[in-house]
Every structure is written in structure tokens, then in C-alpha cells.
Amino acid sequence: YQRRVRGGIAQKCPSPRMKRLMSVGGQHQGVYGLPHCPGPWWICQEVDKLLNMGAYQDFVQSRLVQAQYWHDPLNEELYREKSRFIAEINQEGTEKPEYKTNLLKLSNFTLIKFTKDSMVTPRESEWFGFYKAGSDKNLYTLQESDPLWIQDKLGLRELSESGRLEFLEIAGDHLQVPEKFWLEEIIPRLKD
Numbered sequence: 520y521q522r523r524v525r526g527g528i529a530q531k532c533p534s535p536r537m538k539r540l541m542s543v544g545g546q547h548q549g550v551y552g553l554p555h556c557p558g559p560w561w562i563c564q565e566v567d568k569l570l571n572m573g574a575y576q577d578f579v580q581s582r583l584v585q586a587q588y589w590h591d592p593l594n595e596e597l598y599r600e601k602s603r604f605i606a607e608i609n610q611e612g613t614e615k616p617e618y619k620t621n622l623l624k625l626s627n628f629t630l631i632k633f634t635k636d637s638m639v640t641p642r643e644s645e646w647f648g649f650y651k652a653g654s655d656k657n658l659y660t661l662q663e664s665d666p667l668w669i670q671d672k673l674g675l676r677e678l679s680e681s682g683r684l685e686f687l688e689i690a691g692d693h694l695q696v697p698e699k700f701w702l703e704e705i706i707p708r709l710k711d
Contacts, residue, residue, distance in 0.1 A: 529625060530608060530618040530673075541629040541708060544639060544693050548649035549590025549598075549605040552640035567655075575601035592650035610672035619674040628678055629685045629708055638693035646686055647675065 529537045553570065556563035573579050574589035580603045587604035591597065599606045606612055610619070622628070632645035639645055647661035666672045678684040685708075689700055696705075 530621050533617070533621045533624065536624055538625065539627045539629075539709065540625055541631065541705065542645070543631045543696065543705075544633050544636060544645055545630070546588050546605075546639050546644045547630070547647045548609070548644040549588045549602070550640050550644060551590055551592055551650060551655060554638045554640060577601075590644075590649065592652060592655055595652045609667065611666060614672065619672060623674040623677060625678065625683060627683050627685065627708065628675075629687060631687045631689060633693050633695070634688050634690050636693045 529540050551567070553563060553566050556566065558566075570589065571591050571594070574586045574591070575597055579586045580601065584604075587602065589598075590602070590605055599611045602611075608618070630646050632642060633639075634642070636642040636645065641648070641650060641658055643649060643658050643660065647664065647667055648658055649664075651657045651659050661675065662668050668676050671677055675684060687704060689696060691697070
């Protein structure tokens with residue numbers, strides 16, 4: 520969860536200026552579903568329902584950081600109303616223009632997605648994609664998102680159009696970064 524927190528810092532705290540932000544498997548649109556659910560699909564669905572009932576309770580939101588990343592696509596209104604972090608930082612409630620202004624100060628924002636990620640559900644969240652409203656199966660990409668791309672509430676489209684937003688993939692599971700990828704893709708992007 521620290522990867523999205525760093526993005527939040529770039530948006531909320533303009534000083535000292537953050538030059539580059541690299542998100543490695545960050546849950547930018549939140550998560551929906553129990554990772555590594557051990558039972559049959561119908562048991563996992565029931566567990567998801569229980570998580571939905573508790574995740575947006577004030578007591579849970581204020582004490583369990585994972586709940587602040589819970590994004591229920593079957594109840595977007597409740598998510599936008601009760602989420603204390605993801606909905607707020609993604610400008611899905613009250614807009615805070617300074618979040619966009621501060622993010623646009625980045626010289627580079629790199630999003631790294633794991634193509635076989637079994638911890639982040641859906642893995643498209645690592646590139647600001649998510650489930651379409653009312654569905655826990657159909658997905659949209661960042662470029663199909665009305666608030667984040669079309670309205671450009673965070674400045675992601677502007678970052679992309681100016682060549683400062685990059686999308687990289689790692690063929691593997693969550694945070695399993697091969698040494699070669701570190702040396703060839705990550706380290707060079709951290710240098711001036």
C-alpha cells in the first residue's frame with residue numbers, strides 16, 4: 520500500500536518537490552476481492568460481500584489501511600462517499616485542484632504493472648484501470664476513465680501528452696522484479 524501513499528504525497532505535499540515517481544504494483548484505483556481466496560468461487564463471493572459490509576464503516580476506515588483501498592464497483596456511490604483515501608486522492612469526491620497542480624510538477628511518473636499479479640485485484644488498478652461501475656468482471660483502462668482521463672482531474676492525460684507518464688509491465692506476480700528489469704528499466708529512470 521506504500522506505493523499509492525507515495526503518489527498521495529506527491530499530490531498533497533508540494534514541498535520538497537518530488538521530481539520522479541515510480542509506482543511498482545501500486546493500487547491506484549483500489550482493490551476489490553480477496554487475494555489468494557482459498558475456496559470455491561461462491562465462497563470467495565460471499566467473503567467479498569462481507570468485506571463490502573465492513574470496509575466502509577468509519578471504525579474500519581480509520582483503523583485499517585487496507586479498507587481505505589477497498590473500491591466496490593457494485594456500489595460506487597458508497598465508495599465515493601465513505602472511502603477515506605482512494606476516492607479522495609483520485610478526485611472522486613470534492614475536487615482539490617492542488618492535487619493536479621502538484622502531480623503535474625513531476626518530471627516523470629512511471630507505472631509498473633505485474634501481468635500475473637495475484638495480490639492486486641484487478642491488476643489493471645496498477646495502471647489506473649478498474650472494473651466498470653456495476654460490474655466485477657468488465658474492466659476499463661485509464662484512457663477510458665471519464666474523471667481520470669477525459670476530464671483529466673489528476674493531470675494524468677497531460678503528463679502522458681507531454682511524455683512524462685510511462686507504462687511498464689513485468690511478466691510475473693506481485694513485486695517479483697527480476698534483477699535484469701531493475702538494471703535495465705528501473706535504475707536508468709532514477710538517474711538525472
